[in-house]
Amino acid sequence: MGLVVTGILQQGDIRALETLLKEAGLPLDPIQLISGEDSTEGVARRHIGPGLIMGDGAGHIPGLNTSGPGLSYFRNESLSDRLGDLEIPDSEVENYVEALQAGRKVVAYFAKPDSLAAVEAIFRNSGLAKVKTF
Numbered sequence: 001m002g003l004v005v006t007g008i009l010q011q012g013d014i015r016a017l018e019t020l021l022k023e024a025g026l027p028l029d030p031i032q033l034i035s036g037e038d039s040t041e042g043v044a045r046r047h048i049g050p051g052l053i054m055g056d057g058a059g060h061i062p063g064l065n066t067s068g069p070g071l072s073y074f075r076n077e078s079l080s081d082r083l084g085d086l087e088i089p090d091s092e093v094e095n096y097v098e099a100l101q102a103g104r105k106v107v108a109y110f111a112k113p114d115s116l117a118a119v120e121a122i123f124r125n126s127g128l129a130k131v132k133t134f
Helices: 015-023 050-054 079-084 090-101 116-125
Strands: 004-009 031-034 040-048 071-077 105-110 129-133
Touching (some): 004 090, 004 116, 015 031, 031 079, 090 105
Antiparallel strands (some): 004 129
């Protein structure tokens, strides 16, 4: 049984949704809002270099570990990666990516089993489109 409720915000912000969630006694911290600008590229947390392959005590191996401390590599987290974090099936991710590219936003709420039905109803009542649970 899925616990991530999603919906498409056509325009505006999520203040009405937040108000309805508060009135129902539900916390706001499980909300995620994803926009088309959320694809990020940045330096990963590790470096590529000889120590990664051979360990730090590998000794001198010409051409393999003679250069400095290693090179940083970049990681691109695409929109489909962000949506995959929401447990959206691969078969549906492209629909959400298209909505984001059209200027809409995806709203997700990580519900608990006892609040799932209430969250789904609140999403529908706040005007979100394509409300689904994954």
